[in-house]
Structure formats: C-alpha cells, structure tokens
Amino acid sequence: MQRFILIRVVQSVFTLLVLSAVVFFGAEQTGDLALVLSTADTTQAELEELRVKLGLDKPAYQRYLNYLGNLFQGDLGNSGVKRRPVIDMLLERLPATLQLAGAGLLVAMVLGIPLGIIAAIKRDTIVDKFAKVFAIVGMSAPQFWIAIMLIMLFAAYWKILPAFGKGGIDHYILPAFTISLFIMAGFMRLTRSSMLEVLDSEFVKFARVKGLNERLVIYKHALKNALIPILTFGGVSFAGLLNGSIVIEVVFAWPGLGRLMLDSIRERDTQVIMATILTSGLLYIVLATIVDILYAYVDPRIRFG
Amino acid sequence: MATASPETTITVGRASRMSSVWRQTMALKLPWIPIVVLMVLVICAIFAPLLAPYDPKEIDVLKGVQRTGPVYVSETYSSENLLGVDMLGRDMLSRLIYGARISAFISLVSLGFGAAVGTAVGIMSGYFGGKTDAFIMRVCDAVMGFPTILLALIIVAILGAGILNVIIAIMATVWARFARQIRGEVLTLKERDFVVMAVVAGVPSHTIMLRHIFPNVVNTVLIVVSLLVGQTILLEASLSFLGVGVPPGEPAWGIMVSEGRNNLINVWWLSLLPGLAITIVVIAMNLFGDWLRDTLDPKLRRT
Numbered sequence: 117m118q119r120f121i122l123i124r125v126v127q128s129v130f131t132l133l134v135l136s137a138v139v140f141f142g143a144e145q146t147g148d149l150a151l152v153l154s155t156a157d158t159t160q161a162e163l164e165e166l167r168v169k170l171g172l173d174k175p176a177y178q179r180y181l182n183y184l185g186n187l188f189q190g191d192l193g194n195s196g197v198k199r200r201p202v203i204d205m206l207l208e209r210l211p212a213t214l215q216l217a218g219a220g221l222l223v224a225m226v227l228g229i230p231l232g233i234i235a236a237i238k239r240d241t242i243v244d245k246f247a248k249v250f251a252i253v254g255m256s257a258p259q260f261w262i263a264i265m266l267i268m269l270f271a272a273y274w275k276i277l278p279a280f281g282k283g284g285i286d287h288y289i290l291p292a293f294t295i296s297l298f299i300m301a302g303f304m305r306l307t308r309s310s311m312l313e314v315l316d317s318e319f320v321k322f323a324r325v326k327g328l329n330e331r332l333v334i335y336k337h338a339l340k341n342a343l344i345p346i347l348t349f350g351g352v353s354f355a356g357l358l359n360g361s362i363v364i365e366v367v368f369a370w371p372g373l374g375r376l377m378l379d380s381i382r383e384r385d386t387q388v389i390m391a392t393i394l395t396s397g398l399l400y401i402v403l404a405t406i407v408d409i410l411y412a413y414v415d416p417r418i419r420f421g
Numbered sequence: 422m423a424t425a426s427p428e429t430t431i432t433v434g435r436a437s438r439m440s441s442v443w444r445q446t447m448a449l450k451l452p453w454i455p456i457v458v459l460m461v462l463v464i465c466a467i468f469a470p471l472l473a474p475y476d477p478k479e480i481d482v483l484k485g486v487q488r489t490g491p492v493y494v495s496e497t498y499s500s501e502n503l504l505g506v507d508m509l510g511r512d513m514l515s516r517l518i519y520g521a522r523i524s525a526f527i528s529l530v531s532l533g534f535g536a537a538v539g540t541a542v543g544i545m546s547g548y549f550g551g552k553t554d555a556f557i558m559r560v561c562d563a564v565m566g567f568p569t570i571l572l573a574l575i576i577v578a579i580l581g582a583g584i585l586n587v588i589i590a591i592m593a594t595v596w597a598r599f600a601r602q603i604r605g606e607v608l609t610l611k612e613r614d615f616v617v618m619a620v621v622a623g624v625p626s627h628t629i630m631l632r633h634i635f636p637n638v639v640n641t642v643l644i645v646v647s648l649l650v651g652q653t654i655l656l657e658a659s660l661s662f663l664g665v666g667v668p669p670g671e672p673a674w675g676i677m678v679s680e681g682r683n684n685l686i687n688v689w690w691l692s693l694l695p696g697l698a699i700t701i702v703v704i705a706m707n708l709f710g711d712w713l714r715d716t717l718d719p720k721l722r723r724t
Contacts, residue, residue: 127559130559131563131566134563138575139575142575142578142579143578143579145579252704252707252708253700253704255707256651256655256700256703256704256707257696257699257700257703258655258658258659258662258675258678258696258699258700258703259659260658260659260662260663260675260678260679261678261692261695261696261699261700262696264678264681264682264685264692264696265692265693265696267682267685268685268686268689268692272685272686273686356568360568360570362570362571362574362663363570363659363662363663366663367682377574378574378663378665381574381577381578381665382664382665389578393571393574393575393578396571397567397571400567400568400571401566404566
C-alpha cells in the first residue's frame with residue numbers, strides 16, 4: 117500500500133512538472149513580456165533594462181527554474197494587464213469555483229442517485245426509459261447551450277431566477293444544475309446498474325424470501341451495498357467538475373478561476389494564463405491522486421494489479 | 422442438427438439470395454435513426470454550397486435591423502428565409518448547413534490525424550515493449566486523465582485561436598486514446614502464431630507492424646473513431662463558443678449559439694437551432710458508436 121501511494125505521488129509530481137514546463141515554454145512563444153509591460157513611449161534602453169529586471173536576458177532553462185522557485189514561495193508574478201500580483205487574483209477567484217463545483221456535485225447526487233434507484237426498481241417501464249433518454253441527452257447536449265436555454269426560460273421569460281453573477285442561493289440554481297447534468301447522467305446510470313446487480317444478489321433474495329417489506333429490502337439491504345462504487349464516482353467527478361466549470365463560468369458570468377483563465381487567454385495576459393492553468397492542473401491532479409489512493413485502499417485488486 | 426439441415430438447404434435457393442442478404446442486414450439491427458441523421462449531416466457538409474439558399478456570410482443589414490425591435494416568430498417567418506435571419510440579416514438555414522460542414526470537417530480531420538498518430542504510437546509501443554512502452558503509456562495516462570477542455574485550452578492559449586489550432590488541440594487530446602487501446606490489442610496480437618512465424622522467418626519489424634499487425638487493429642481504430650466523434654464535435658463547439666476556436670463570423674454552430682445569446686427574448690431561435698443541431702448530431706453519433714462497438718467487438722464494452 118505504501119509503495120502504491122509512493123508510486124502514485126511520484127507520478128503526479130512528474131505530471132505536474134511536465135505540465136509546468138509545457139505551459140512555461142509554451143507561454144514563451146506567445147510574446148515578449150517586456151513588450152506587454154511597456155507603454156507606447158518606452159525607449160529601447162528602458163526596454164532592455166526591463167528585460168534585465170524581469171530576468172528575460174537569462175537562458176530559458178534558468179528562467180524556468182526561477183519560475184519554479186518563485187512558485188514554491190507563492191510568487192506567481194504580476195498580471196501584465198491588471199498590474200497586480202497574480203496570486204491575489206487566484207485566491208480571489210478560487211472559492212467561487214470550488215463552491216460552484218461543490219453545489220454541482222450536490223445537485224448531481226441528490227437528483228441522479230434517486231433517479232437511478234427508481235429506474236432500477238421500475239426496470240423496463242416508462243420511468244426507466246425516460247431516465248435513459250434523460251441520461252443520453254445530458255451526456256450529449258452541449259452545456260453552454262443548455263445554460264443559455266435555461267437562462268432564456270427562467271431568467272428572460274419567467275423572470276424567476278437571476279441570469280448571471282454570484283450572489284444569494286438563487287444565483288446557484290441555474291449554474292449548479294447545468295454543470296451537474298453531465299455527471300448526473302453518470303450517477304444515474306451507475307446507480308441503476310449497481311442497484312440491479314445488488315438486487316439480483318443472494319442476500320437480497322434472502323431478505324425477500326424472509327418476507328421483509330420491499331421498502332426495507334431496497335433501502336436497507338440493496339442501496340447500502342450499491343453505494344460503494346457510486347461514492348467513488350463522486351470523487352472522480354468532483355475533479356472533473358472543477359474544470360468543466362470553465363464554460364459554465366463564462367456563460368453565467370461567474371467570478372471563478374475558469375473565467376479568469378479565459379479572460380487572460382483573450383487578453384494574452386501570460387502570467388495569469390500560466391497561473392490559472394497550473395492551478396487547475398494542480399487541483400485536478402491532486403484530487404485524482406487522492407481518489408486513486410482511496411480506491412486502492414477500498415479495493416486491493418487495484419494495488420496489486 | 423442433422424434433421425434441420427435438409428430443410429434449410431431446400432429453402433436457400435438462388436432466388437432467395439437477395440432476401441437472405443436482406444435478412445442478414447436486418448439481423449444486424451442497424452440503428453436507422455442515427456444513420457439517417459448522420460447521412461443528413463454528411464450530405465449537408467459535402468453539398469453545402471448547393472443546398473444553402475444564400476451565402477452564409479452575406480450580411481443584409483436592412484433585414485437584420487428590422488428584427489432588433491420586439492419581434493415574434495410569425496413576423497420573421499417568410500418564404501425567403503425558412504428559418505429566419507440573424508441580427509445581421511444572415512440566412513439561418515444557410516448558416517446551419519455550413520455549420521455542419523465546419524463541424525464535420527474539423528472533427529474528421531482532427532480524428533483522422535489523431536487516429537493515425539495514436540495507432541502508429543500504439544503499435545510501436547506494444548510491439549517493442551520495454552522502457553519506451555512504459556514511458557509512452559505513462560504519457561497516455563497523463564493525457565487521458567486530464568480534462569479535454571483544459572488540455573485544448575492550454576494548446577489554444579499557446580498557439581492562438583483558428584481552425585488549424587483547434588484541429589491540433591483536438592488531436593492532442595485524442596491520440597492517447599487510440600494509442601492506449603491499440604497497444605493493448607498489439608500485446609496479444611504479437612503472441613499469435615502468424616506474427617511469431619513472421620519474426621522467425623526474418624521479416625523486418627516495420628513490415629510485420631504494417632502488414633501483419635495493422636490490418637488486425639483496423640476494427641478497433643474504427644470503433645474508437647466512432648465513439649470519439651461526438652466528443653470531438655462538442656469540444657470544437659465549446660472552443661468556438663468561448664471565442665478561442667473557429668474565428669468569429671464563421672458559421673460554426675458554437676459561434677452561432679454565442680451570437681444568439683444577446684437577444685434571447687426577441688429572437689430565441691438564433692441560439693436554440695444551432696444548439697439543437699449539435700445535440701442531435703452528438704446523440705446520433707454516440708448511439709451509432711455504441712452500436713458499432715457492440716457489433717464489431719463486444720469485448721470493448723467495458724472500456
């Protein structure tokens with residue numbers, strides 16, 4: 117087990133280093149930082165001075181190592197456009213993204229799991245078929261489009277929910293629902309197949325033969341055992357939600373990390389692009405690693421496989 | 422068995438050969454609705470200039486301006502523009518047809534190159550094995566584990582927007598899926614007699630990979646392609662919607678949804694129609710891919 121954790125952590129660190137290198141050297145291609153920071157009346161001499169100050173006269177690998185060094189001290193440089201420390205901007209935006217992803221996960225579980233249970237109990241009925249269609253649409257329709265259609269109905273026509281921005285609980289409903297759709301479909305399908313498997317097992321049959329009330333059989337005996345794979349999926353999908361939120365944040369003008377990333381790409385604000393991509397990557401990789409380790413802890417086959 | 426065979430040989434005569442072909446086709450349980458949808462997409466993509474009643478980029482400001490006030494469906498409907506016009510007076514039907522062309526072009530080209538790269542890498546990785554194989558598979562894991570939209574955004578951030586860069590971004594996200602799947606197949610294929618014999622006979626490695634292994638993984642390549650088309654179309658649409666994909670002004674479905682969102686109350690169908698087109702095509706493609714996988718290779722089901 118310790119060996120598995122060690123290997124997995126080393127792998128993650130390696131992936132992060134590769135990501136940081138790709139982003140750093142990729143960002144080098146996008147333009148001269150000194151030119152971005154300069155104004156129209158900056159002279160050539162001042163420009164050179166600025167380059168020396170920013171360390172742009174040093175070789176690339178040295179600048180990369182410097183960047184990594186600063187990174188570990190929490191210094192991500194300054195935004196070329198907003199002219200303030202990138203780390204402040206990140207810390208300002210991160211909570212909104214985490215809250216949205218959390219709300220999305222909650223909605224997906226609260227709606228997806230019961231739907232899956234019902235679909236399994238009422239197998240091959242109209243309810244099951246409806247759930248299936250819902251899952252197919254949820255996985256195939258583009259989220260940005262669903263978001264816009266929901267805004268149109270609930271905000272523009274019926275005027276019962278706010279269309280964008282972050283505020284009270286009502287601001288969460290539309291974005292959280294939209295972001296949850298894709299994994300809600302996943303939760304539903306997984307719950308359905310997991311329930312069907314458990315409902316077919318010996319101990320559930322025995323509980324039925326024993327004459328237990330059907331409700332008790334389903335909720336106490338079947339559901340408890342069906343929940344294990346479902347909860348693991350929850351861990352994986354939270355990581356996915358964090359990054360799926362890029363599109364949703366843009367549509368709903370949600371002040372999170374994804375929108376910051378996209379704005380910085382549009383404004384060619386190199387330092388912010390690098391920081392937001394690295395943060396998203398870090399969040400994703402750390403979460404995925406934790407889920408992997410937890411999974412290996414629960415299921416020994418993974419460890420030795 | 423013995424009692425049943427005379428009966429069957431009597432009924433299968435020359436005349437019934439056609440009907441037996443028909444029956445075999447039917448036995449495949451072809452997913453007819455998805456096939457029809459995809460055929461419409463392909464026909465629109467190929468014959469867009471013939472099918473579209475107008476130039477998709479032709480701006481007719483007079484028509485457009487009239488729509489900026491509060492208008493309703495009945496007012497914008499005319500025999501000239503079956504699906505109405507957008508804010509700049511461009512014909513919606515024509516833009517939708519050309520949108521099919523952009524979606525189909527980008528997803529096919531990027532998947533084609535992605536499949537080529539991934540298959541080559543997968544075959545070599547599986548055939549040679551060893552440390553290179555281990556390293557390549559780690560890279561594949563990293564690429565596949567990463568959210569596709571984030572990966573694509575990294576590439577677009579470095580290279581900039583534009584059709585070519587979108588294709589490169591999509592390629593970068595899909596090649597690993599081919600490589601991983603094909604490599605697994607090659608591991609079992611290279612133990613098979615015909616490959617072992619070829620090695621013993623002294624056939625050079627590249628010939629073995631090209632002549633003996635490649636033909637055996639073509640099925641898998643096709644299945645993976647069909648399972649990824651839907652995702653690819655969604656990814657392209659998302660990038661275009663975010664304004665970092667296909668250049669603005671082009672009739673890409675993602676861009677059309679984005680352009681329509683400023684006038685949701687008055688002209689809601691500007692966003693509705695292109696999004697609906699994406700959804701229908703992706704659903705059809707996913708259903709078709711599932712069918713192809715189940716028919717050609719049911720054991721892939723778990724992956």
